[in-house]
Amino acid sequence: MQLDHIVAAVDRSEEGRSALEAALSLARHSGGQVTALTIEPPVLGIPAMGDRTNPFGLALRQEAAPDSGYRKAVRLGLPGVEIGRFAEEAGAGLVILGRKRRSTTQRLFLGDTADEAVRRSQLPCLSVRAGSDHEFTTVLVALDGSARGMAVLLPALDLCRCTGSRLRVLTVEPSRSGEAESQLLPSTRSARLAQSVDRIRLDDQGGTSWDLAGSMDDSPLVIRHGQIVEEILAEVTACSADVLVIGYHRGGPAGVIEAGSIARRVLHQAECSGLTVPL
Numbered sequence: 055m056q057l058d059h060i061v062a063a064v065d066r067s068e069e070g071r072s073a074l075e076a077a078l079s080l081a082r083h084s085g086g087q088v089t090a091l092t093i094e095p096p097v098l099g100i101p102a103m104g105d106r107t108n109p110f111g112l113a114l115r116q117e118a119a120p121d122s123g124y125r126k127a128v129r130l131g132l133p134g135v136e137i138g139r140f141a142e143e144a145g146a147g148l149v150i151l152g153r154k155r156r157s158t159t160q161r162l163f164l165g166d167t168a169d170e171a172v173r174r175s176q177l178p179c180l181s182v183r184a185g186s187d188h189e190f191t192t193v194l195v196a197l198d199g200s201a202r203g204m205a206v207l208l209p210a211l212d213l214c215r216c217t218g219s220r221l222r223v224l225t226v227e228p229s230r231s232g233e234a235e236s237q238l239l240p241s242t243r244s245a246r247l248a249q250s251v252d253r254i255r256l257d258d259q260g261g262t263s264w265d266l267a268g269s270m271d272d273s274p275l276v277i278r279h280g281q282i283v284e285e286i287l288a289e290v291t292a293c294s295a296d297v298l299v300i301g302y303h304r305g306g307p308a309g310v311i312e313a314g315s316i317a318r319r320v321l322h323q324a325e326c327s328g329l330t331v332p333l
Contacts, residue, residue: 055148055208056147056148056212057081057086057147057148058085058086058147059088059144059146059147060081060086060087060150061088061089061140061148061149062074062089062149063092063093063133063149063152064092065092067184068184069151069153069184070152071184072182072183072185073150073151074088074150075188076150076327077090078124079188080150080188081123083216083217085123088123089124089126089144090124090126091127091141092127093129093132094128094130095130096131096132127140133171134167134170134173135174137151137171138171141175142177146177147178149177150179150181151167151171152183152184153181153321153328169322172302173302175304178209178329178330179329179330181328181329181330182327183325189217190213190297190327191220191296192220192293193219193221193295194293194295194326195222195223195299195300196289196298196299196320197223197225198225198301199243199244199246199247202333205301205331206299206331207251209299210329211258211260214262219263220263220265221262221264222265222274222276222289222293223251223264223274223275224276224277224278225276225277225278226279226280226281226282226286227240227241228279229279229280240277245270247275248270251274251275252272255274276289283316283320283323286298286300286316287323287324290325291325295326297326298321298324298326298327298328299328299331300320300328300329301330301332302317303315303317304333
């Protein structure tokens with residue numbers, strides 16, 4: 055995950071301001087550039103597909119702020135579509151969005167721009183809450199044990215290296231009937247995952263601060279047993295995570311229909327910021 059160019063989706067809300075603050079905070083650590091992007095509703099009679107198809111030049115405006123590392127941009131269109139499109143065309147490495155606290159009913163009737171943007175984005179997206187502390191100290195990454203899911207660990211490492219955060223690694227196994235948690239042994243999947251994570255840790259030359267409070271000797275991997283969503287949220291609380299990093303499958307239905315998505319359920323309930331990595 056490259057942090058030399060960060061796009062922050064901003065508006066007049068507290069969440070929009072929080073997204074910009076988080077972007078500027080990360081840019082101070084990485085020395086990167088921030089683009090504050092505002093999406094305006096389409097103007098009647100003018101296409102909302104970017105300046106390439108807009109003969110009036112209104113779909114995209116950019117201007118540099120006094121600080122050369124900070125720019126402002128305005129684009130016409132639907133936020134859930136244009137945020138990711140702009141970031142990809144601009145060559146950004148990260149999108150930052152404000153996430154509003156909304157119930158299922160509110161999301162049903164009002165929608166959720168952050169969720170729509172994340173579902174479509176080909177880039178990692180950091181969703182932040184209004185008023186959250188952007189000086190990250192603990193990053194929790196949740197892994198599912200698959201080879202594809204291991205890709206989630208790399209952006210987490212990049213974030214920790216940039217901010218000096220402590221990295222904690224988690225996986226969740228389903229509970230086995232009739233056994234107390236203290237009696238449960240790691241499955242073959244978790245044992246292999248622990249070995250893979252430890253190899254990455256030993257090869258890590260970036261000076262990452264790994265949390266070694268793992269479930270097995272000499273392993274940074276924490277293994278929890280139970281329902282996946284509940285156990286991830288419990289670990290967020292247990293380690294006071296500032297950011298939860300999780301894999302996110304692109305596409306899927308919009309709105310409140312979660313279609314079995316672990317990531318969507320966790321992100322809507324977690325009290326910390328969430329970094330989604332497209333899978």
